[in-house]
Amino acid sequence: MSKEELKARKKAERRSKMMTRMANRTFSKDPNFLDRMAMRTLQKRVRSTPVDDPELDHDGPIKPFE
């Protein structure tokens, strides 16, 4: 591994640790200001909308083997 690659890897590792700390803030059940900021940042990054999958609903028609 070249010096540049090693440097880049270390940087990515630092970022990953930071992301874990941020994720932990977003798991808070009693969020403070920093936790809420973390959640807003995460929401921008993840952009995941609420799940809209009709298959999760068991009241509708069900087709076998689909």
Add this chain to the structure above:
Amino acid sequence: MTAAFNPEGKVVIGDVVCTICDIGCQLKAESVDGVVTKVRPHDHPMLRKNVCYKGTAAPHIHNHADRLRVPLKRVGERGEDRWEEISYEQAMDEIAERLKAVVDQYGPEAFAASTSGWNTQTTHGCDRRFMNALGSPNWISGVSLCAGNTAAVNKLTYGWFPMPDFGNTKCVVLFGHNPRKHSWTPIYNAINGARANGAKVIVIDPRVSDQAETADLHLRITSGTDAVLCFGWLNVIITEELYDKDFVENWTVGFEELKERVSEFPLERVEEITGIPRDLIVESARMYATAKSAVIPWTPITDMQLNSTSAIRLHSILRALTGNLDVIGGEMLGGFNPDYIPESKLQLHELLSDEQKAKQLGSDLHPAYTYRAQEMLKEATKRAHGYEYADIVMGCYMANPSAVFRAMESGDPYPVKAFFTLGNNTLLSYPNQHRIHRALMNQDLIVAHEIFMTPTAMLADYVLPGDVFTERNHVADSWSWSTRLTLSQKVANPPAEGSSTYQFWYDLAHRMGFGEYFPWNTLEEVLDHRLSPSGMSFEEFSKVAHMHAQEPEYRSYEKAGFGTPSGKVELYSSVLEELGFDPLPYYREAPQPSAEYPYRVFTGVREDSFFQTGQRQIKVLRKRTPVPRFFIHPEDAERDGLSDGDWAVLETQTGQVQAMVSVQESMKSGHLRVPHGWWYPEMREEESELSGAFISSDAVLCPDEPEDLDYEQGIPHFKGFPGRLRRIDGPPVGIDPEMLDLL
């Protein structure tokens, strides 16, 4: 029994960990008046996609009319399915009395238990704790065929079972694994996330599976030859010097010996055995080895082959040689979670004497996941991970199931006369079902702890109702595999006469005279104890967060070495050598198809609608897969005069089963896929033996004599044994007509 939950007519919403399958999604559950009404996706942005239709069907399961609610005592002949209802207290008193009698007559090793941590979840290692206090080493589990055995074999190479870093990886290699939207859903989402981040996906699968359809490379391997493909990859990686030279030099032992073994697998030979064109082997090996980072996630396929130990070790070796161990985007050796006491400690393996450990069934012939092999790692595990016993995914100190059933059937090498099955439909969960049946029929005492009546429970003396995930508190740590703690909260009432598996072992231990090993009166007290390193009680934890992840630690091995005797990655395994096995991976050919048995049958296949042998009575799930189906290629269908929708019987040298034929272009010709775990709850009222347990169950098909098993672990060859198909007139009698109408 589980303490009463009193929501006082309120709507209660909680964070729960779904245990309908093994993957443990965190979901939201709602209840009204103590009855669960809804289970829905979590609202956290990182978690909301991690849900499948089995999870949202939880209220249909948890409130089902057939759920066991009262302890049952057998009144007819064993297996006759005639019962009287008794109280929990009476059942436990009688079970304790009868277990004592077995132990007095035959010794503690005459007691064996089969549990499924996936289903029961909240045992907290106390099944092993109970058995270790009693003196029995004969604990078995389905994890011997699925993940647990992979964990134990990974430990032989580098001391731990790593977790893929999907979030940062640049290449994902799926050996037959096929996570889908409604099966292993979080892994499916993680793979999609990796793809979106630019990762390549390589799929190795005889079928054009869902994952194969979108893969960058698809290698249509002949089933059961994974080890040979890995040798082919190593050949390319070593010849083209694509390996991490610094890591190999500083952190591995046995590279030269490995190189020599790999040279026995020139690409022509690999091509011939695996059926994969040479240029594709080279291209895929390069793609894997030159990716900035890469993962080979756990797969249920490599777990279950004649060469399982070698193939799992080869995965480990590939990870190490390409420098993907404990680095970002690679595979993380997480270690024990410092905030949570692991089950490894709660199990009290140190209580069991060496004399009793030596009696562990199967450890003579197939020691890899038994005490005999794993205790050779004790000092190394302590040096690297701080504690001698590391029971990752419950799989590291097990007896061999086939050896246990042989002893139960024949008394050889000693009698096993009492058998407990918890959340585990034993009869359909291991190979050679007819032997398991004979073994169970030869018991003095069988106890089943279940949420529904199962074919196995029908053979029991006592059947105790269990609880489900909405009815208990828990903090899940994926059995030390992940470094994350996930909260699960009780929102509903369990049956008044039901118990958690922890409560069951606790009550039995107190009746058997060793209650001092069970000082925690409730599940919440166990959780307080387990969370004590974090400085929080369960109640505090559940108010603070619904999840907590450990910060990743990279190259953790630099501190105290790997958890192996040499402290390095053992390409050449010192443990296997000392046990008298080949210390290097190798290939052993499985029985091949013939004119008489032309198919390569692969079993143990999961369907989206069900987990293992469960949920066939849950209409909203069963309607999605009303009957079992054999998948075959059109060429094979034509040769055998079969059409889509026909019914057929599959015969192997061990047994036969029936299912509907599904002709699929996506199959590789000559291969036949059999779904796992089929029985028919609707046949309970019919004359059918044990609710149709022998009609369509794949466990009937696979042999398990010692020669049929992987040498080191004693794993059967579920992935490609010979079989033949014959058309029959129609479906088995007794299938729910509503299900047949759907076809």
